[in-house]
Amino acid sequence: MNYESKGTVHRRITVSLFSKILLLSGLLLVAAPVNGSDEFSFDLEEIEKKPYQLGGYVELRGEHADINQGSVFTRLNLTDPNISTMDSLYGSIQLDGSYEYGISSLNVQLKAAAQQDTIGWSDLTLVNAAYVSLQPTPSATFSLGKKSYKWGKGYAWNPVGFVNRRKDPNNPEDALEGYVTLECDFIKSWQQSALQTAALTIAVLPVWDDINDDFGESDEVNLAAKLYLLYRDVDIDLMVLTGNSRSESIGLDFSTNLAPHFEIHGEAAYIPSFKKNILKEDNSSSIEENDTFSALLGIRYLSENDVTSIVEYYYNGGGYSEEEMADFYQLAEAGFSQSLEPGTDLLDRAREMSLKGYGRPQPGRHYLYAKFSQKEPFDLLYLSPGIVALINLEDQSYSITPEVVYTGVTNWEFRLNFSMIDGGSHTEYGEKVNSNKLELRARYFF
Amino acid sequence: MHRILQRIICSVVVVFLHTGTAFALDGNEILRQVDANMQPQSYEMYRKLINVEPDGKKKEFVLYTVKTGQDKMVALFISPASEEGRATLRLGDNMWLYIPNVGKPLRITSLQSVIGGIFNNSDILRLDYSVEYDATGISEQEKTYQLDLKAKSPSVAYDHLKMTVDKESLLPLDIECYAVSGMLIKTLHYSKIQDFGDGMVRPSLLETDSPLHKGYRSVMLFAKVEKKEFADEVFTLNYMSRINELRK
Numbered sequence: 001m002n003y004e005s006k007g008t009v010h011r012r013i014t015v016s017l018f019s020k021i022l023l024l025s026g027l028l029l030v031a032a033p034v035n036g037s038d039e040f041s042f043d044l045e046e047i048e049k050k051p052y053q054l055g056g057y058v059e060l061r062g063e064h065a066d067i068n069q070g071s072v073f074t075r076l077n078l079t080d081p082n083i084s085t086m087d088s089l090y091g092s093i094q095l096d097g098s099y100e101y102g103i104s105s106l107n108v109q110l111k112a113a114a115q116q117d118t119i120g121w122s123d124l125t126l127v128n129a130a131y132v133s134l135q136p137t138p139s140a141t142f143s144l145g146k147k148s149y150k151w152g153k154g155y156a157w158n159p160v161g162f163v164n165r166r167k168d169p170n171n172p173e174d175a176l177e178g179y180v181t182l183e184c185d186f187i188k189s190w191q192q193s194a195l196q197t198a199a200l201t202i203a204v205l206p207v208w209d210d211i212n213d214d215f216g217e218s219d220e221v222n223l224a225a226k227l228y229l230l231y232r233d234v235d236i237d238l239m240v241l242t243g244n245s246r247s248e249s250i251g252l253d254f255s256t257n258l259a260p261h262f263e264i265h266g267e268a269a270y271i272p273s274f275k276k277n278i279l280k281e282d283n284s285s286s287i288e289e290n291d292t293f294s295a296l297l298g299i300r301y302l303s304e305n306d307v308t309s310i311v312e313y314y315y316n317g318g319g320y321s322e323e324e325m326a327d328f329y330q331l332a333e334a335g336f337s338q339s340l341e342p343g344t345d346l347l348d349r350a351r352e353m354s355l356k357g358y359g360r361p362q363p364g365r366h367y368l369y370a371k372f373s374q375k376e377p378f379d380l381l382y383l384s385p386g387i388v389a390l391i392n393l394e395d396q397s398y399s400i401t402p403e404v405v406y407t408g409v410t411n412w413e414f415r416l417n418f419s420m421i422d423g424g425s426h427t428e429y430g431e432k433v434n435s436n437k438l439e440l441r442a443r444y445f446f
Numbered sequence: 447m448h449r450i451l452q453r454i455i456c457s458v459v460v461v462f463l464h465t466g467t468a469f470a471l472d473g474n475e476i477l478r479q480v481d482a483n484m485q486p487q488s489y490e491m492y493r494k495l496i497n498v499e500p501d502g503k504k505k506e507f508v509l510y511t512v513k514t515g516q517d518k519m520v521a522l523f524i525s526p527a528s529e530e531g532r533a534t535l536r537l538g539d540n541m542w543l544y545i546p547n548v549g550k551p552l553r554i555t556s557l558q559s560v561i562g563g564i565f566n567n568s569d570i571l572r573l574d575y576s577v578e579y580d581a582t583g584i585s586e587q588e589k590t591y592q593l594d595l596k597a598k599s600p601s602v603a604y605d606h607l608k609m610t611v612d613k614e615s616l617l618p619l620d621i622e623c624y625a626v627s628g629m630l631i632k633t634l635h636y637s638k639i640q641d642f643g644d645g646m647v648r649p650s651l652l653e654t655d656s657p658l659h660k661g662y663r664s665v666m667l668f669a670k671v672e673k674k675e676f677a678d679e680v681f682t683l684n685y686m687s688r689i690n691e692l693r694k
C-alpha cells in the first residue's frame with residue numbers, strides 16, 4: 001500500500017469514526033429523559049439513606065488528531081511515522097462503591113478503559129481505590145488500603161504532591177490511582193481563635209513486591225505527613241515525605257481570598273537530594289543528585305460577568321533546562337540520521353532517555369497555565385465555554401484549547417474541545433506527536 | 447424549659463412590636479426573630495432545588511445541609527448522580543468546594559455557582575439573615591413590615607435586600623436582592639407554611655425569579671428541618687469527603 005492510499009484510508013476512517021460518534025451522541029441526547037411536568041414535590045423516599053452506595057460513570061470519547069509528521073516524538077514513538085492523522089475511539093467505565101457499618105466503611109473505585117485507534121487496540125483495568133476506614137469520633141479517622149492522594153493547592157500542577165500521582169493539566173479533575181497506605185487523620189477545631197482548625201494526616205506507605213512497586217525503591221517503608229492549619233482565614237499545609245523509596249522532601253502550600261472574588265494560592269517544595277537522569281556530551285547518561293526547589297503561584301478570579309480565570313505559574317526545579325532539552329533533541333536527530341546504519345545505538349539511547357524523563361509531560365522548568373471559562377453566557381443555561389492555554393515559557397511553545405461543556409441533561413456531561421499544539425523546531429510543543437486534536441466526550445453518570 | 451422560655455420571649459417581643467406606638471420598631475430585632483422562626487441555630491435539613499426552564503423542562507438537585515453556630519455550614523449533594531458527593535463548606539466568609547473525582551477541597555468565592563441555574567453558593571450556604579445583614583430601614587404596612595437590609599461584609603453575594611415580613615408570624619414573604627449598583631438580581635418568594643415538628647412552623651417552598659434570566663425559575667423545597675448539634679470538626683476541609691456519614 002503506497003502513502004497516498006494510506007492517507008485515503010485514514011481519511012475514510014476519520015469520517016466513519018466521527019459519523020459514528022455524532023450519531024451516537026445524537027441518540028444519547030434523544031434517549032435522555034426530559035421531564036415536562038410542572039409539579040413540585042419532595043418525597044422523603046428521595047432522601048432515604050442506604051448503608052451501601054454504588055455509582056460512577058460511563059464515558060465515550062472520540063478523537064481526531066493531525067500528526068506532527070517529522071517531529072522528534074512522532075519519529076521516536078510511532079512505529080509508522082508516515083501516518084498523517086490518528087483517530088481513536090475510547091470508552092471507559094468508573095465504578096464508585098461504598099458500604100457503611102457502624103463506625104466503619106469500605107470504599108472502592110474501579111476503572112476499566114479500552115481504546116481502538118488507527119494503530120490498534122489497547123485496554124486496561126485499574127483499582128484506583130479500595131480501603132476500609134474507622135471513624136470512632138469526628139476528630140479521628142483510621143484507614144487501611146489503596147487511597148488516592150491529592151496534596152497541594154495548585155489546579156494544574158502540585159510540586160508538593162509527594163504521594164500524588166502525576167495529573168494531566170488538560171484533565172486536572174480526573175480521578176487518579178492511589179497508593180496502599182495505613183493512614184491516621186486527626187482534626188481539632190477552635191472557636192473565637194486565630195487558629196480555627198488544625199489537622200494532621202500521617203500515611204505509612206510501604207514499597208514491596210507488588211505493593212506500590214511503582215512508587216520508588218523496593219523493600220522500604222516510607223512516611224508521609226501533612227499538617228493543615230486554618231489560620232486567620234488562610235489555608236496552610238506543611239508536608240514531609242521520609243523514607244528511602246524516593247528522595248526526602250518537605251513542602252508547604254497556602255491559599256486565601258484576598259477579596260471576595262479573588263483567591264490566591266501557592267506551593268513550595270524542597271528536595272535536598274533530587275535524582276535526575278542527565279544526558280552527557282558523549283551521549284551516555286548519568287544520575288545527578290541536586291538540591292531542588294520547585295514552586296507554584298496561582299490565582300482564581302471571578303469577574304462580574306461570571307468569567308472564572310485560573311492562572312498558574314509553575315517553576316519545576318527538577319525539570320530540564322532549554323539547553324538540556326536541546327541536547328536530547330540533537331541525540332534523537334543523530335539517531336534518525338544514523339538508524340539505517342548497522343551498529344548504531346543512538347536511536348535506542350534517545351528512546352531510553354525519553355522514557356527516563358525527557359519524554360514525560362512538561363519536562364521543562366518554567367510553565368504557565370491559564371484557564372478562562374464563562375458560566376452560561378447569553379442566558380444559555382448549563383453551557384460553559386472556555387479556553388485553556390498551557391505554555392512552556394522557556395521555548396515559547398504552547399497548547400491552546402478552546403472548549404465547550406454542556407450539562408443541561410440530567411446526569412449527562414458533553415464536552416467538545418479543539419487543541420492547537422505549536423512551537424518551533426526543538427521546542428516542547430513543536431516536537432509533540434500531535435499538531436492539533438479534536439475531541440468529543442460524553443459522560444453518563446449513574 | 448429552654449424552649450418554653452424562648453417562646454415566652456418571642457411572644458413578648460411580638461406583643462411589643464405590635465404596640466408600635468409605645469416602642470420604636472427595631473428592624474434588627476425583627477430580623478433576629480425571622481431567623482429564629484426559620485431555623486434553629488444548629489440543625490440538619492434536606493432541600494430540593496428545581497430549575498425550571500421556559501419550556502417547562504426541569505432539572506432537580508437534592509442537598510443535605512448541616513449548620514452549627516453562627517457561621518459554620520456544609521451542604522452535600524445527594525442527587526442527581528452527576529453531582530453526588532459534591533460538598534460546599536462555609537466558615538464565615540471562607541468557602542470551599544469538594545468534588546469527589548478531584549479529591550481535594552478548592553477555595554471558591556460566594557458568587558461562584560456549583561451547579562447551573564439561578565441559585566449560587568450564597569443561596570445554598572446562606573447564614574442567618576441577621577448574621578449577614580444590618581437593618582438600615584423599616585416601614586410598616588397593615589399586615590407586613592418592609593425591612594431594608596445592608597450587607598455587613600462585601601463578601602456577601604447581595605449588597606442589599608428589601609424583605610417583606612408577615613407581621614403575625616414574623617416569617618419572610620418576599621425578598622428582593624440587589625447588587626451594589628442597585629440592579630435587582632433576583633426576587634425570592636416564600637410560601638407553603640408547614641409544621642416541621644418541635645415547634646418549627648415555617649415556609650416549605652422558596653421560589654426565585656430573576657430579571658437576568660427571563661422565563662427561568664428556580665424553586666427550593668425544604669424537608670426534615672431538625673435541630674441537631676454537630677462537632678466543630680465536622681466543618682473542616684478534612685471532613686468534607688465524609689459528610690454523607692452524618693446522614694442517618
